[in-house]
Amino acid sequence: MQLAQKIIIADDHPLFRAALKQAVTQAVPDVVVIEADSLTALQETVEAHSDADLVLLDLHMPGTNGFTGLVFLRGQNPSMPVVVVSGSEEPRVMRRAIEYGASGFIPKSAPLETISAAILDVLEGEVWLPEEVADGAEGVSEDDAEFAAKLASLTPQQFRVLMMLTEGLLNKQIAYELNVSEATIKAHVTAILRKLGVHSRTQAVIEASRLGVEAPKTELG
Known part of the structure; x- marks a missing residue:
């Protein structure tokens, strides 16, 4: 029997966590969703659920500063995919997130259907970026x-x-x-x-x- 997939949603805004949870359950109907509202809570959640299939991470949660949370999370849990979901939607920010180890970057302005499709792509091993950004490249120094x-x-x-x-x-x-x-x-x-x-x-x-x-x-x- 296959275990249900487990996805962690890390965002300090309850309304957006609810919207993300809706997108996640559309993409993966039998998913187990765990929520965290700060980096400290996320660290505890990841420790308790080290078998999670994916983390959806906001860049501007309490306890983190920009890419620091992403870098730290990837360093501590290199086998756990992380997708950044953020209102910081500049192409440069999106590409740097990928350079720092994210498996995708989903703008918060994206429709739920797009978020669901992006989550599925990443769960299948793809790296997801908006089409208009995916073709460009800007490396980290x-x-x-x-x-x-x-x-x-x-x-x-x-x-x-x-x-x-x-x-x-x-x-x-x-x-x-x-x-x-x-x-x-x-x-x-x-x-x-x-x-x-x-x-x-x-x-x-x-x-x-x-x-x-x-x-x-x-x-x-």
């Missing part, structure tokens, strides 16, 4: 690719700390948010700097900004 590989080496907790650093939080504030000691955060920061090959938290934040994507003005997605 060597420096950005090197940084992405370093970012993927962080542990989940180190990644959370780095994202909080990019938000301007102090060590004591991060310690409070994560319910650990300030000394633990200092140790994480030291490890982050070493893994990223930088010498200060300011440099780490600047490096992380390489993978940023400006949020669309009309929709935070």
Whole structure:
């Protein structure tokens, strides 16, 4: 007996998660859908459902910054396909997502039928982009690719700390948010700097900004 396919929807907007769930169930009628509304929730979900067939990932969820979530997720779970579903619809952003390991990029403005068809294509092993974008090519710079590989080496907790650093939080504030000691955060920061090959938290934040994507003005997605 074949097990039902399992798809994770990661988006912080409940209405859009509902729309995506509708598109998913149209594409795969007996699918099991698991939802996450932040990167932390997504990490926990992926850990609990390591057999998931696909992740549908928003670029602008709490706890992530542009491509950082995609890069980290692919680094931690290289066998789990990820499709970016975002309101950031510039062709350059779409192509960079593929370069960073996404199996597709679906604009949030796409009709449900298009989203369903794209999901089916990816589940069958294809890489999906809108037709008008698929023919072009724009590679990621060597420096950005090197940084992405370093970012993927962080542990989940180190990644959370780095994202909080990019938000301007102090060590004591991060310690409070994560319910650990300030000394633990200092140790994480030291490890982050070493893994990223930088010498200060300011440099780490600047490096992380390489993978940023400006949020669309009309929709935070």
